[in-house]
Amino acid sequence: MTNIFIIGPDNSLTELTRTAYSSEDLFQRLLADHPSLLRSASGPEGRLLLVQREQPVPDSDDNSRRWSLDHLFLDRQGVPVLVEVKQASDTRSRREVVAQMLDYAANGVAYWPIERLIEAFHRTATHAGLQPDSALSDFLDGTDPETFWRAVEANLKSGRVRMLFVADRIPKELARIVEFLNEQMRPAEVLAVEIEQFTSSTGVRTLVPKLVGQTERAILAKAVTEPKASISETEWLEMLAAKFGEPYRAGAMQIMSWFRQNGFVVGLTESQDSVFANVPQPDARPAWPFFIRRSSGRIETALSYLANTKAFTTEQSRQILIDKLHAMPTSTLRSTKKLTSWPSFEIKDILEPDFFESFTNIAKDIKEKIYS
Template structure:
């Protein structure tokens, strides 16, 4: 039986690709770090496919309280439900790929759930983003798929999952041998709420091309029956209605600030926008603007006494997919309200506090900036 795959190009030429070993274990590790979707999230959970956020490669694992790191885990990811996912990589020609790697992983898991400080994990994620010149907040928003994501709530969920032992252990290799498969199936059936799986990533090369084919191994129907859903259970605050939110804001911030928020709300409604209350621990009002080519979220009215121009949610909306156009908005807000924003504001949420909007003339100045903002989005230039 041929161990190869065949690709037919648009010009009807056939490319034969043969199964080959990875040149190095480091290459496989790097591929997983840069392309986390190789971890077959739709196979891990077909109903609610998993998405992976890389915390770090070579994540230190302490062996005692306050320890700097006794071991080094190949990769630490979290999924969209904040479930820590430990990944250990071995090539088929590494003889440890059968039993020793299991002992290693259990060491990492047993100590990580006890000794990993959540704040250190969050800081490590931010350092990982900085190494690739990515904005950590934006990366997390994209991972969660929610423009109203509450970051603190997400990291608290990661901490809860970790302390409860609600983790996922993933063994990755180009060949998963039967001995490792049986061990993984046994552990996955016995361990709860932890999950143990193996991922075989076959590697094919030919004519300068490289193809990777992931295959999940170790899940059994009995294990799935015992465990139920693979995702973490998260507790979210009941969603408020708009009027409930204003009542809550009045109690939290006072009638004056609630009135300013109401004026801002009314202005966006007059623009034909939809406004919803977020489900975060500190709920906000988020504005949805529908335009000719889709929709975006141009503003957020926050419960901490601020209203923000949400440039981070128009990054793919013309003309504000241009950093120069976003800088114009930031500069205008600075000139008008005397605010000083850092460089990240062009990809973030430059805000104006309610305290600067108490006079009707100040509100009108903000609305004038937003009117230009909205008009440019609607015409796309």
């Protein structure tokens, strides 16, 4: 892709030309400030938590700093995401870049104490003007922090990490290496995200991310070796009822049944914390509009995922959706002004006939817009 054209409300045409980032530091700051640029490589729930920029990587138990990783993120399942940024103008060979990442992963899983990662996250959040516990709570949205950090530690011990190369241009030679490694490695993943920058003479800037390395062979290979969900849907519902009561089980069963009857694909997420309701897009990509979360007892509308669909790519379309959610007859709605947030309500609200009708009308409208 070499040019992008934007048509304004007045039918004016703005041409954007592919341009290089002014510096690698700017590129890295963009990723730290806007992790959603990496959403396509952020795991099934599409969210990342920044642990630290320039994360030290030791090569021994004494925690000495041998290397420095550009970014360390965590996804909602506690999987460490190692990010190395490389501009097209970088003269390092692809072999050097790949070898460096493998060094980071091999030594990180061996020598990163979980306590140091927690400390690093707290420093990062504080430096950004955030209260660390509140920032983590917002990210987890109901999941117990202690459970989350135990999952991070378990993933490190098992080598379950995601290595991510990020560049403004991924050469085909590097893309093939990434694809090959991702097909061969498990439980670890190796992916790349190409983020092209387009600018206009008037200062308009557009960033276009593209995922590299998630081949069908890699998906099938990991599906074969990774265990299926160890709990059934019935067991999931029993656990929900044990934590929140029978009305939550009844509400979950009612809405899951409705989703299935109305063409949604329903199933357990890999983490087993949530039941998803998916709408396959016309191009077969998942849309993931709704999650029923066991840890919080809430049903979430995933605006961050819907933002990746043609129907809800504009902020205006998502604002209209948020307004509809706020109009539902419930006092349990949690929402923010962010147009990539996860508005949610208590599962038991589904048992109220007026609310059920209101929510299912919204869900139908979302499905129809995605299909149209």
